Amino acid sequence: MLMNRIETAVINNPARRAVQRWYEAPLLQRLGGPLPERARVLEIGCGPGYGARLILDAFGAARVDAVDLDPAMARRARRRLAPYAGRARVGVSDATDLSALVPENGTYDAVFDFGIIHHIPNWRDALAEVARVLKPGGVFYFEEVTRHALDRAVYRILFDHPEQDRFTDTEFLDALGAHGLHVRGHRTIVFGDFVLGAAQARLNA
Numbered sequence: 001m002l003m004n005r006i007e008t009a010v011i012n013n014p015a016r017r018a019v020q021r022w023y024e025a026p027l028l029q030r031l032g033g034p035l036p037e038r039a040r041v042l043e044i045g046c047g048p049g050y051g052a053r054l055i056l057d058a059f060g061a062a063r064v065d066a067v068d069l070d071p072a073m074a075r076r077a078r079r080r081l082a083p084y085a086g087r088a089r090v091g092v093s094d095a096t097d098l099s100a101l102v103p104e105n106g107t108y109d110a111v112f113d114f115g116i117i118h119h120i121p122n123w124r125d126a127l128a129e130v131a132r133v134l135k136p137g138g139v140f141y142f143e144e145v146t147r148h149a150l151d152r153a154v155y156r157i158l159f160d161h162p163e164q165d166r167f168t169d170t171e172f173l174d175a176l177g178a179h180g181l182h183v184r185g186h187r188t189i190v191f192g193d194f195v196l197g198a199a200q201a202r203l204n205a
């Protein structure tokens, strides 16, 4: 589900970028560990592309493929990532079916989700795709918004999100396990509103 205008303004904002850079990225790195050398990474729901920049600069990925369902967001991300030509590629795709862009299973050393899966009604299908495209032992870094937040009046009034099958932190972590992704570390913050962490694909997948 695409963002409405208010959420688009919140996401395209220096405050959002500061949180991503100074809080989320360092915490994800602590929870999931560093990327391997020459890592090839996928970011789902890249929005305006700031996360992909962090994946290249702060996590040290060799290259990143970033996708978003919204062509307008993909255009913004392409502009932001233009200086990284050759190391960054941006596509328009639904995270629940990446088969056109990523036909090969086991393509990536890591997949990043900066707050996108709670936008997807059939979000378990996105987890299945994450598990499919990760190499054996690859790591899924996630920052997610739970039902506790989405059910709050401020979220219901200001933003648009799927109404059905919203998840708690525990339900999200359990779903990772059900898709063969072993949680290495996680942290639930702000009274259960957000869950951040890292989960590893089976080595013998």
Ligand SMILES: C[S@@+](CC[C@H](N)C(=O)[O-])C[C@H]1O[C@@H](n2cnc3c(N)ncnc32)[C@H](O)[C@@H]1O
Binding pocket: 001, 002, 003, 011, 016, 044, 045, 046, 047, 048, 051, 067, 068, 069, 070, 073, 093, 094, 095, 096, 113, 114, 115, 116, 119, 120
């Ligand atoms: C809350 S924004 C997060 C953007 C960015 N990751 C960030 O943290 O700033 C959610 C993004 O997910 C995208 N999105 C929603 N549903 C999607 C789907 N099924 N597949 C891929 N992207 C999706 C939206 O277009 C939006 O850019």
